[in-house]
Amino acid sequence: MDGRDWGLFLLPYEQAVEELKxxxxxxxSELKKRQEYAPIEFVTGRVKKISSILDKAKRLDVPMDExxxxxxxxxxxxxxxQFVEDIRWVAQYVRSRKDLTVLYEKDYITNFKDSGYRSFHxxxxxxxxxxxxxKMVLAEIQIRTLAMNFWATIEHSLNYKYHNSLPDDIRSRxxxxxxxxxxxxxxxxxxxxxxxxxxxxxxxxSSIVHRILTDIHKLYFFHLIVEAIAFRKRFDxxxxxxxxxGLKELSSxxxxxxxxxxxxxxxxxxxxxx
Numbered sequence: 001m002d003g004r005d006w007g008l009f010l011l012p013y014e015q016a017v018e019e020l021k022x023x024x025x026x027x028x029s030e031l032k033k034r035q036e037y038a039p040i041e042f043v044t045g046r047v048k049k050i051s052s053i054l055d056k057a058k059r060l061d062v063p064m065d066e067x068x069x070x071x072x073x074x075x076x077x078x079x080x081x082q083f084v085e086d087i088r089w090v091a092q093y094v095r096s097r098k099d100l101t102v103l104y105e106k107d108y109i110t111n112f113k114d115s116g117y118r119s120f121h122x123x124x125x126x127x128x129x130x131x132x133x134x135k136m137v138l139a140e141i142q143i144r145t146l147a148m149n150f151w152a153t154i155e156h157s158l159n160y161k162y163h164n165s166l167p168d169d170i171r172s173r174x175x176x177x178x179x180x181x182x183x184x185x186x187x188x189x190x191x192x193x194x195x196x197x198x199x200x201x202x203x204x205x206s207s208i209v210h211r212i213l214t215d216i217h218k219l220y221f222f223h224l225i226v227e228a229i230a231f232r233k234r235f236d237x238x239x240x241x242x243x244x245x246g247l248k249e250l251s252s253x254x255x256x257x258x259x260x261x262x263x264x265x266x267x268x269x270x271x272x273x274x
Contacts, residue, residue, distance in 0.1 A: 013137055016128050016137050020126065027040065041080045056071055073138075075138070076142065078149065080144060082146065083192055084185050087143045091143055118152075118178070118181075119152060122140070123140055148181060155174055158170060
């Protein structure tokens with residue numbers, strides 16, 4: 001091993017991972033607000049361990065003074081999607097970003113590996129602002145479904161255990177599992193609209209419950225304690241019956257009372273200024 005300061009070497013990669021995680025999570029939130037559905041389920045990231053960097057450099061015959069260009073996945077981001085179709089959308093969002101440059105892509109979904117591995121990889125160049133100026137680092141962005149990620153995580157663990165020399169029976173069973181994961185992804189895609197409709201209904205129901213309980217709490221600030229207790233009792237009855245139409249009406253009634261009280265308080269404050 002050379003005498004480099006590995007902490008200092010990895011610092012810009014750590015910064016890149018943290019910044020990219022925040023940016024892709026923010027992108028998920030924005031997409032969800034704009035179109036009620038975000039193709040991004042969740043985002044993770046990691047910086048490759050020193051031992052893994054050295055192992056890969058040896059395997060690829062990368063000189064130690066060329067690690068920054070020879071090892072492209074020292075900084076790694078994983079974007080998980082619910083459906084295979086979402087992967088193409090996310091890839092297009094990544095391509096269109098102005099804060100990074102996609103150098104090339106590896107499509108292991110259309111052309112999956114013999115092992116059964118499936119994922120969509122994008123190698124990007126990302127500018128990190130360090131204390132001594134801007135530094136360009138390479139980052140690998142992997143986009144995959146939850147099923148693909150589960151399989152890949154297990155395969156990675158087994159490869160580590162067997163030092164990348166899997167026994168034939170395990171390799172065969174992993175390939176069978178990969179085929180099962182692909183069937184699962186295809187089945188989920190076939191009922192995609194039903195799944196999304198069910199998820200939207202759940203989110204809408206959760207949202208109205210949160211809104212009602214928040215608004216009931218606001219009534220206490222206006223000293224409307226009797227009214228707050230009455231609304232809470234009404235909420236409990238409707239919730240027990242899973243009457244969401246009734247809950248929507250309840251939410252509207254509480255809003256009306258809050259608006260009226262706000263107008264009343266504003267009027268009293270205006271009068272007090274005379």
